[in-house]
Amino acid sequence: MAESLYFEYPVDGENFASAGQASTRVKRNLRELGLDSETIRRVSIAMYEGEINMVIHARGGVAKIEVTDSQIIIILEDKGPGIANIEQAMQEGFSTAPDDVRSLGFGAGMGLPNMKRYTDYMNIDSVVGEGTTITMKVNY
Amino acid sequence: MTVKDILATGNFTAISLPDEGREINGVYIGDLLSWVMGRAQADNAWITIMSNINIVAVASLADVACIILAEGVTVDETIKTTAEAKDVNIISTSMPAYEAAMELAKMTV
Numbered sequence: 001m002a003e004s005l006y007f008e009y010p011v012d013g014e015n016f017a018s019a020g021q022a023s024t025r026v027k028r029n030l031r032e033l034g035l036d037s038e039t040i041r042r043v044s045i046a047m048y049e050g051e052i053n054m055v056i057h058a059r060g061g062v063a064k065i066e067v068t069d070s071q072i073i074i075i076l077e078d079k080g081p082g083i084a085n086i087e088q089a090m091q092e093g094f095s096t097a098p099d100d101v102r103s104l105g106f107g108a109g110m111g112l113p114n115m116k117r118y119t120d121y122m123n124i125d126s127v128v129g130e131g132t133t134i135t136m137k138v139n140y
Numbered sequence: 141m142t143v144k145d146i147l148a149t150g151n152f153t154a155i156s157l158p159d160e161g162r163e164i165n166g167v168y169i170g171d172l173l174s175w176v177m178g179r180a181q182a183d184n185a186w187i188t189i190m191s192n193i194n195i196v197a198v199a200s201l202a203d204v205a206c207i208i209l210a211e212g213v214t215v216d217e218t219i220k221t222t223a224e225a226k227d228v229n230i231i232s233t234s235m236p237a238y239e240a241a242m243e244l245a246k247m248t249v
Contacts, residue, residue, distance in 0.1 A: 016194075020197030020200075023197070023201055024197065024201070044201035048177065104173075105194065106173055106174060108172040108175050110174035111174050114177055
């Protein structure tokens with residue numbers, strides 16, 4: 001494809017049970033574009049982890065996806081509390097998720113590390129009290 | 141080995157079976173969802189005792205071949221319907237995770 005495609009999805013922050021809807025829609029769109037299954041899997045997982053974080057910590061936000069001829073760029077924006085110590089947040093096992101979230105199987109402190117693991121580029125831009133923007137890129 | 145093959149052993153029960161011919165390659169056991177997302181491989185059979193609605197999204201996005209609910213864990217009707225709509229196979233067994241994995245290992249030898 002010569003020109004980039006853009007998708008934008010709201011992430012509903014109220015309903016934990018429906019978390020993953022934006023990621024599922026992205027997965028479907030990438031499939032329709034004929035991308036290979038491993039690339040779709042990497043984008044799906046990275047985005048779902050980001051989406052879950054937005055639901056747990058930030059009451060939702062917006063996911064913006066750009067598909068170019070060689071990479072997929074995922075931008076997740078929220079107006080949540082921000083991340084005070086990004087280095088600490090990136091450590092496997094570190095989590096500030098509440099107990100009710102943990103009882104659902106989340107909050108293991110693997111979200112951000114997984115996002116880094118499955119993408120070729122990841123940047124966290126966060127201001128405490130204002131929000132967080134995460135940019136991820138997956139080459140294919 | 142397909143999901144249908146596992147069911148044929150008689151030790152597993154189908155809960156949602158939209159893609160019974162899905163080929164299984166390897167097994168992953170785990171209940172922490174992000175851990176599963178980070179470590180499970182595509183086409184794995186994922187054995188868990190976690191039974192909330194989020195397992196369907198995890199299975200779909202991580203592209204595992206099926207969810208195997210161990211220890212006789214059950215799911216409500218909403219999860220069954222969501223799984224069918226999202227093309228996620230779910231089967232259950234009364235066996236603990238280790239024994240279920242052993243059963244699958246026997247089939248691949």
